Amino acid sequence: MARAGMTAERLTRAAADLADEIGFANVTVSALARLFGVKPAALYAHVKDLRDLRARVASLALTELADRAASALAGRAGKDALVAFANAYRAYAKEHPGRYAAAQLELDSEAIDVSAGVRHAEMTRAILRGYDLAEPDQTDAVRMLHSTFHGYVSLETAGGFRRHPREADASWSRTLDALDAVLRNWPPA
Amino acid sequence: MARAGMTAERLTRAAADLADEIGFANVTVSALARLFGVKPAALYAHVKDLRDLRARVASLALTELADRAASALAGRAGKDALVAFANAYRAYAKEHPGRYAAAQLELDSEAIDVSAGVRHAEMTRAILRGYDLAEPDQTDAVRMLHSTFHGYVSLETAGGFRRHPREADASWSRTLDALDAVLRNWPPA
């Protein structure tokens, strides 16, 4: 029997692709084994178990998302930076729904690489440099931005905006206008 | 063998409670059957399948959430209404994480009762009556509010705010201040 040339990285990448196709929840050891023309048990030489595999996909997604956001952010400031970051975030989630789902589901898992999370926080703070916010307002604003981005993308993906004819793109754009406005004019405590 | 007295409603309620305890993803036909002291196959007389059971839990959660939000909203206007609604939303999600997860996951399912979703939308519009927004700004604002609420609760539940010492309650309160501010001063297109 010829060898399939599996590695943890290749399995992770394939699992991520599979997640984007059939949904993160449907990514299974068996399905992945079929993809590699191999028996399920063979995967356990490269990956601890299903939980581990999922954590790896989550880590991959967080890293990719951070990379995209970082390059979108490069050389921009103020509202430009805000919009570029937000659009990169949303585009990634729409392009890679399975990866995005993985990134969310596993925030609490200790198995996960924290570095990507730290990068996200740093980038969001970088956006805020264009606005005049001191602590603890800055932390509050970071949380609000992240919440709005994640919430919007999450609801949009779940089909929450399909009942109303207004384009999701238009509301997104206006939401970013509103965020910019409130960051420029952050209410006093 | 004594009868367990199962009905679709009781199963749904028990499944919802179970979801709050062990997580929505871990709610299984077998676990529910164990809870009722019954073989798994027995449930199929009352519920079509696992998918159906989950949709019922989602529907229950959406209705409960809408009820809570409605009573929180009663007799309030302006920022009072916004804060009351938001707090009711967040409190429900924290109190019933399994139910809340169910409510999100199944937005696209056709099997679900749409009435609860409509009620949510109507209530959010009711909040906006205290602010001066015409269409399509109103729809955009509804989407932004919902996104922020869901995103915040979702990230908080997943542990996304635990890395920073700032209290999640405080950031939540300030986020509501910011939303109020931006609704009062919605940016022009």
Place this chain on the structure above:
DNA sequence: CTAGTTTCCTTAAAGGTATTAAGCAAATGA
């Protein structure tokens, strides 16, 4: 170039899940 070792996959097996079909026993009602 061949023998030993390591590496990677397979087979085998145990246990969990969903789901359907058939059967039996308890409640219902004529």
Place this chain on the structure above:
DNA sequence: TCATTTGCTTAATACCTTTAAGGAAACTAG
């Protein structure tokens, strides 16, 4: 009290995860 309906069990199929043990292929020495 008998017949019917209702509600559960048993049985069977078909997945899934995961561990343990075995074999073949690819390396590594001599």
